[in-house]
Amino acid sequence: MTVGRIVITGASGNYGRGVSDRLIAMGRAAELILITRRPDRLAERAAQGCTVRYGDFDQPETLAAAVQGARKMLLISGTRVGARVEQHKAAIYAATAAGVAHIIYTSFIGIDDPANPAEVRHDHIETEALMKASGAAWTMLRDAHYADAMILMAGPGVMQTGKWFSNAGEGREAMVWRDDCIESAVAVLTGEGHENRTYNITGPELQTFREVTAMMAEMTGRPLEYVPLDDDAQYAMFDAMGIPRRPRDNHEVGGIPWNSDDMVTFGRAIREGFLALCTDDVERLTGHRARSVREMIEQNRAFLAGG
Template sequence: MIAVTGATGQLGRLVIHELLKTQPANSIIAAVRSPEKAEDLADLGVVVRQADYDQPATLATAFNGAKKLLLISSSEIGKRAAQHSAVIDAANASGVTLIAYTSLLHADTSPLALAQEHVITEQKLAESGVPFVLLRNGWYTENYLASIPSALEHGAFIGAAGNGKIASAPRADYAAAAAAVMASPQDQAGKVYELAGDTAYTLAELAHYLSETTGNTIQYQNLPEAEFAKVLVGAGLPEGFANILADSDAGAAKGALFDSSHQLSQLIGRNSKPMTESLKASL
């Protein structure tokens, strides 16, 4: 059996549906905090079990019978390291023979503040004794698509990424890659996949694509990291989250969101969806 944590999240649900293309529904465990949110998955025959990162007792029960576990990183920044550690311990106790973890692109060398908890989790996996594979996901295209309405309203796309290239891909592509690894008959233990989109762009180029597609003139306005964070706070984002986004943009300026190895497209057997296509679909 294959267990997937966070199975009702934005990435997890996509992974489940990808797995259903090749795996029997009753061989897939959707490990979720709130089972009532997974009724649609249960209706498909998927095994739904409660698994709360903050309640370790639920984890061992959720992973019972699973041979492979996809640990999708928690969305609770600052709590991730402890939550992931609890999952790994429970997986170890349950006899899981392979853990796949959704880490961050080039986590071990990344300048992003987000990398810290991923590195701690990777170290925990290495110390656990459980065979593991790292799915180091790059940036989700949706992270920037979320800013499109504001850009159209104000005629400007703001950021702090300078001329940094961003090799993003949609969540659906990363989900397909995770499913391919989990369903693979080949031994995945010890592998590290640096996953990023085939087509990279700068935020200035993104603003240009947006202008071309809509017929509106959208300029890219590059701001210092601290100023960008202040703008995000002014737009209503919590300060901590605004600082993370600004830090990530600043990291992009240093190349942290770029990779040209094409490991993502190799895993999914097709080209990743370029930003231009995602942008048109979003509009």
């Protein structure tokens, strides 16, 4: 086995590409084994010197060969909320059977409390338990909600209607830039002393969606209103948009892979205080402070304002 090789699952997704971009820029292309269901999408990575292999969470037999030769694995959580435990189990079992010594996982904040209603909790807490029982060293990167998801994906709809509808109430969370999550993962993959540790990867401050709406209004010069909804009204709004309640593979509405069970339970978890976590783990891992929601809005002011 080549000591130091890193295998990345879901390597053709946004997170996987972000991690491999940074590792390639560090001169580590030859150390990377990139797993994807669509190797053709990573042809440029092969040309850059990475090893690209076919692997499918839903076909465990494909993973055994895919992970061969790796010392560390970045297990990027699958996208099918409610169905990920079996997928992740297959990857963990394949990794440990192949001698992978350290598994790093993109988990989620606030999952220790069994009262947390977020549907994603089950997938993540069960995956973490499998990792801890695997015999390999582990690191949990518990990422907060991406600021990018709300500002760049949901933001244009807010600007168009002039209203931010949410069942999150006055709950607070510390949304984080996806890039800060990616850079934290790179720090763990390339650094030392991260074995058997859990990091809460959050933004720098707790905020309500009402406060975020006010920031967007201030910086774009548009009048915007925050409109709290109850859970039933939030479901009804998503139903009217054609968003499925359960996740579907390769299904997007407005370019976003929505499913409302995930989003409504997420909003409830925020409302009930389960995601009100804020740490300096980004700075501890990367050496720079976590970037803020305000900075995300400022950087994308023209996009949000429609120009």
